[in-house]
Amino acid sequence: MAIDAVKDYFSQYGRANDVMEFDVSSATVELAAQALQVIPARIAKTLSFKNDHGCILVVTAGDAKVDNRKFKDQFGLKAKMLASDEVLEFTGHAVGGVCPFAIKNSEVMTYVDVSIKRFDTVFPACGSSNSAIELTCDELYQYSQGLMWVDVCKDWVD
Template sequence: MSLDSVRAFFAERAPDIDVVVTEASSATVAEAAAAHGVEPARIAKTLTLAVGERVVLVVARGDARLDNKKMKATFGAKAKMPDADTVAALTGHPVGGVCPFGLATPLPVHCDVSLKAFDVVVPAAGAINAAVFIAPERMAALTDATWVDVCREPEAGAEESAQA
């Protein structure tokens, strides 16, 4: 169902963008990078976060980690990750396939400035084996995202298996 909502999103707003479905899982940053032949940093992971009484989506490069101080300064409260069932209910997407496209519930989307290091990034597309190739600026425009600076600089040679 969520893959369908993402396909419908792109059919309506950006028909030139293809949803790529692979046989391999792309549920983690490492799996997504391998499945799509890109470095892990280019994977645009979407994090669902409860910040006070609000739920927001933060899209960041695959090798970035949230900076708690920056998060609190930006959103005014400490961020917590909801459980997988809550994430699926709010977004309509399973953990590992969460993306800012075709959401079940309208949620504010925030793109971390870490994405601007790339001309093209690869966010999930509503399933644990689906993604799109998109310019960060276009992704932000299509999702009415706000640009934020809430991540730490990636550590040299750091590998992460966070969920995409």
Template sequence: MSFESAQAWLAEHAPDLRLIDHGVSTATVREAAAALGVEEARIAKTLALRFGDRIVLLLAAGDVRLDNAKAKAAFGARPRMLPPDETLAVTGHQVGGVCPFGLATPLPIYCDLSLKPYPAVFPAAGSLTSSVEVAPDRLATLIGAEWVDVCSRRAADAATPAAPPPTPLP
């Protein structure tokens, strides 16, 4: 289902966006950046997270880490990554190809502010070898995502300006 559902969703909602099938693995940020010839920060990784009894998807720049304190402040609970089998069950996409397109289950989706500095980012497109190029604001609009600040760069890598503190979400 995964690639086909993402492809069908994109064909309906954003037919102008071109699916890129690399023919090589893009399952990790490092592999995707190498296949695309871009910096790791431009890979929009999709994380399936549990906050208490709530499951959400979070898209973030490939070079950031989820900041547990920021995430807890924004979502009201400590984040937990979903295990691969549960991720597949709720998204319809296997880990390494998880994307916000063509989901098996409607989920709340959030985009981390770490994506904002880039003219275009590359989220996966439902398989371990595919992606799509899209501007961050357009991505958020297409998938109905809310912007949040829940990730951090390592101090040595902090090249983007600090964002205001997170606002707790409903």
């Protein structure tokens, strides 16, 4: 299971026990916010996009939407999301539990959007549709092996 791979991944940082599993679904921003009893914006959602070499993951705040112009300016290509079977193939995680952790495919590049920087901590999924971990923004960047901070979103409030 993907959640087991994520727990194994976090064990190298001494954080495997910090992965939370819920009795309810956290497969969407709204459901995750309900499960965690936080505002939806604090859910760190991981979006997956096609590129020429594999895929790009962009971790954004729960209330942010990708701005097509900013995305194209940053990455030089149109923002085209992966199909659910492609998400699983590239990340090892099914839609609803996609996260930037324990990614085995070296052709997956992870970026973290500045929309999350307004929070002390955020909650990304952990490989299943009923899991999360609380991380600081710096921890999220570090543990996701982010290549760089990007500004490719809109509609979030600072």
